[in-house]
Amino acid sequence: MDKSMVSILSNRQTKSMVEKVAAIILTACAIVSVIAVISITVYMFISGTPALFQVGITDILFSSVWTPTAEVPSYGILYVILTSIIGVFFAICIAVPIGILTAINLAEIAKPKIRGVVKSAIELLAGIPSVVYGLLGILIINPFMYQLELIIFKDSSTHQFTGGSNLISAILVLAIMILPTLINITETALQTVPDHYRKSSLALGASQMQTIFKVVLPAAKNGIMSAIVLGVGRAIGEAMAILLVAGNSVNLPLPFSSVRFLTTAIVSEMSYASGTHRDVLFTIGLVLFVFIICMNLILTFILKGGKDDG
């Protein structure tokens, strides 16, 4: 009798121990993401800022001469930053209309069967590795661009032929890559629009298209905005897909010149860079990181705004 009493008590003790330990471990697991974000931020700044002071902020950010291995090296990344901004801007311009219209079709118009097919296609598109996009870009888009280039610059004596590896090719690849993100998030946003909005609009005599474009889309505006912001984030951070497609030399971002993005600048030179050159690559990483954090802050701002609206 005594023995079992003891065992129950001790059992309870171990039980409460287990409970406490479990709670502590689970809390620790939850904190990991916070620690990860903080340490990534800290490391990006620690590794990215030395070059800024060494070379000078204006000499890096606002100079366009990139000759890191020359005798008097120059580390201007202005063209690289411009390329990223312009490239992403046009990729978004191409992808957003297609993405939103597809999402409208999925959420509002398509029959379940078609919807299922398109949905699976989009999911697959999202899962395809970025290097594969790069490979296809080189072998499908680049030759096509080269033909175009030959026609357009037939009489030009100053144009440097790139074999089709140019800004437009990279923009096309980026636009395809961000389509799934745009479609998925926009569709979710459209689905959260309450059904009585649609019914009221239809009951007032509006056609389905009027309902979609004048009622549902404005109501889902925040969700669509966040889809676009996430798309920008995805496009600006993409590296492997556009590394070879864009041609990878530092130039002013003109449609038919070979260009280098922030991400591809890091990938293409990190393996052999050393000293200040390496530090500057980390600065490029920092610039990219700052862009991404800005995107995130904009996103949080948009989502917060959405909550206030109701």
Add this chain to the structure above:
Amino acid sequence: MDRSLYEKKNRFIDTVLNIFIQLSTFISVVLLIIIIGYICYRGIPYFSLDYLVNTTSILKNTIGILPNIVNTIYMIVVTLLIACPIGIGGAIYLNEYATNKKFVTMISFTTEVLAGIPSIIYGLFGMLFFGGVLKLDYSILTGALTLSIMILPIISRNAQIALQAVPKSYREAALGMGSTKWYMIRTVLLPSAIPGILTGVILAMGRIVAESAALLFTAGSLAVLPKNIFGHLFSSGGTLTIQLYLEMAKAHYDQAFVIALILIVIVLCLNFVAKWISRKFDVNKRG
């Protein structure tokens, strides 16, 4: 005006908009068909089993990607071993334990940020921290640690959704019968949330298989077969995607397409499995 109320007025602009909508959808689907079709067209003629089970070696005059396949499997297993407990644990904490609302918002925000950070940044961080500070150098372990931070949001978000879907009555019933909280989580909550959690894990696997930028500077690109099971963790190892990139940079397009074909098949299978699981174990559908 003798037009009937039932007669539909066709607005020209509606038709135009509808055409645009259908066209966009068509473009999205056709893109996928072109991509898969082209990869099959270029990849299948060069596909051979020899290529899968050989190591590239100049001495033996063989080419093959067996080491890359092994490395990819290593990468998946090790990354999931690290990320799953942390991700699922975090989700359990957020869903079951957390009371401080500010803390929850902070964790959700950081998870959001982690999901948005591009893989090249993860690569830089992994190279600096795991490779440099922890002195793991270029190794599979460095790559796996880097990737586990990267896939943490996918796993924890899916786990959280799965946990939220478990009816409240399950928890109350278990607690009412005298179970302690952790016991309830372990024996009631987790088993009923497993399908949702698994979906997240499979999506994460897809991400690991597809990743390249984060691995280039962390796991490196060496393609040799492991000499011993655990020692291999500390040696450099290029996955399939890295090998694809190397072949592509060397303009070996035939080999690149075979690897692309393999990757696409893996991604297809993972997608299919994820779908199958979520359909089979749909909590809402079962009632």
